[in-house]
Amino acid sequence: MSTRKASDGEDPLIESREDLLSVFVGGEKPKDRWRIGTEHEKFVFFEDSHRAPSYEERGGIHALLIGLTKYGWRPVYEGENIIALEGEDGNVSLEPAGQFELSGAPLDNLHQTCAETGRHLEQVKAIGEKLGIGYLGLGLWPDKRRDELPIMPKGRYDIMLRHMPRVGTMGLDMMLRTCTVQTNLDYASEADMVRKFRLSLALQPLATALFANSPFLEGKPNGFLSYRSHIWTDTDPHRTGMLPFVFEDGFGYERYADYMLDVPMYFAFRDGYVDAAGLSFRDFMDGKLPVLPGERPTIGDWHDHLSTAFPEVRLKSFLEMRGADGGPHDRICALPAFWVGLLYDDSALDAAWDLVKHWTIEDHHRIRAEVPKLGLRATGPRGRSLRDLAEIVLDIAAEGLKARARINGAGDDERGFLAPLREIVASGKTPAERLLDLYHGAWGGDIGRVYQDARF
Template sequence: MAAPSAGGNAQPLENKAQMIDYLAAGSKPKSEWRIGTEHEKIGFSQADFQPLPYDGSCSIYAMLEGLQRFNWEPVTEGGKLIALKREGASVSLEPGGQLELSGAPLEHVHQTCGEVSRHLREVREVADEIGAGFLSLGFRPDTKLEDVPVMPKGRYKIMRDYMQTVGTHGREMMFRTCTVQTNLDFGSEADMVKKFRVSLALQPIATALFANSPFKEGQLNGYKSYRSRVWLDTDADRTGMLPFVFEEGFGFEQYVDYALNVPMYFVYRKGEYLNAAGKSFRDFLNGTLDVVPGEVATLSDFEDHLSTIFPEVRLKQFLEMRGADTGPWDELCALPAFWVGLLYDQNALDAAWDYVKDWTEEERQQLRADVARLGFQTPFRDKTLQDVAKDILSISRSGLKARHKLNAHGENETVFLQDLDRMALLGESNADRLIRQFKGAWDGDIMRSYKVCIY
């Protein structure tokens, strides 16, 4: 989850046009399109496999302190170390102590994978010293919700309390899930619309490919991506497949209208989060928000509000792909490759749109509902998502080839799709493999996941 804007742009919002212009300002020429990759991971103590607390010799604080040897600069909130920054990237805390890398905007996937690898090597060095480890799973495999420590960030208490009033799985999302996502640019409003539609329609395919959360509290949970299941009942006001994106006339203005209808979480003032949960951002615009009487919202407040909206694809001044479970090292490189191949080459984008443009709202919603449980075996028309995944991977591969971004060995970015190709060919995701191992070689011992799934 994004850090607050910290009042970086105090320009008062006097009309909706300013918010529309803010989103439109994300448009960039193709030469300036970049790739940002974010991924979370579950920390635990090697001694007893318990979640990492914030304080102590084997803790989140010890991780953040130890990582500073690699030229990360500390970020504090209320006197607590809560994040690190370096060269356009950051390391931050999710509510239940999940450690997140928010990568710098990079030109190609080879650079992204280099960044991921560097970060994981640094994490492994510090973790080994303090007796910690990190899991590459999309959901905590055995820890109960009440046993997950809460991190000292002000917004999380507001969210935790509010989540209990709007859905049944909101706190599960906050404290026990892990995702990998990629953030990509657009060239114009029309380009944004096409990329938004394609990526929204195809998020269930990404969920199937990256399904990696079949365990809960030491047992199989009946899902391939329990993380995706959690999102189905977190907060209907701010999640989902956004059918209005496919309506004629959709653009920046319509997304602003949607955002204004999403209830608020907080107002950030002078280093503190003021509880505005459930209140109207429109009241804030009118200067009638009781949390800050007489104040009108600023552009920074709008940026903060956008960060509290969690659909399967999110629009800021770029597009965020949000449908995947976090996974093993190689797949942290595979997710950006998958989406870059589809969205950053015009021929591939056109082909992907041709593939999904006749899918109905009901079909898209059904895919999202079913894929969490069925993964590749999700039925769709006269085929399954395994068949769809093969087709979409072929389109992505063609887009990556056309980009012709080579590494030092002369390989293009398609090398990062190899694991996904294998999974689609076999119809077996990480979740399928883990389920088979749990029933077989592990003999139902969930603690084996702490060795098999460690970074």
């Protein structure tokens, strides 16, 4: 989740609806300025006990953050606590139970993105060796109960932890027990945003299937391939899901702003976090927010609020692809390759849209519901399996990457980053199914073996 940073200057009041839309309009960029941002989370554990470290204990999360400063990372504070780092490779931040996240810098090509990921992993592993810490690349803690997990000292998390049980049964699982990989991509105009939003929302369940990697819960198979994806189905119906209105005529910045105005608030920030959970941003606009009577929101408040909705695809001043489980280095590189290949080349975008443009809202919901359990065995309209669809989509993505012609020093373009996904489709087995094969085979039902086979 986002780490709030102090404003570098004036934070103007929102005076009109146009101010709300300006955040989206301000994200528009010409094609030569489109960038790739990759975010990935990992679980942190003590090597000797597999326990999740707390923030303050010796050799824990605070020590890990301090250790990384040797590489030039600069601390970001909330009160007296370091809760994030910033540097040339983006930002390092903490999820609620200490999941460690790199929110990478906006980069021109996938070679740079994968190199950035590699640098980060080298750094955290080097510090981890000194602290006796390791890292898991999965979508869900495989063996931890909620009450076994620590809580990081971030004010927004206190508010969310109190609010989540009021609106769903699995919000605390989302916060404490999941990890994801995300890709953030640009758009040229409102019309371009709409095209990209619609395609990426339609194909988000396919990404979930390809990256499904969360088959264990509290030490045993949980009946799902992506339990992380299942968790989102009962986290908070007001701020999650497939957003049917995106496929309706007239969708654009205005409609997304309306959606966000209807999403209940979590907080406002005024020299600390003010609990506004469940309250209305529309009331805030009218100066009628009960916890801040008479105050009206700033652009910074709107940015904060935009970060508190969790649909399958999210719009801020860029588009976020949110469907993938956490995983190893090569799949961290594969996720942006998948989406860049489809969305950053017009021919690829058109070809991929031709595959899904006839899907109904009912199709979108059904596929989204099937994928957490069935993965690539889920079916699209007309009975086509997602495995068959994936083969076609990966070919389209490869053509899109070829057309981009971003060549590294060895003369390779970006298509090689799709290789892990090609292997998954060829085998027909998601990463989760491979882990289940190990659990029932070589591991002999010993979930502790996951700490060797799924570690970074």
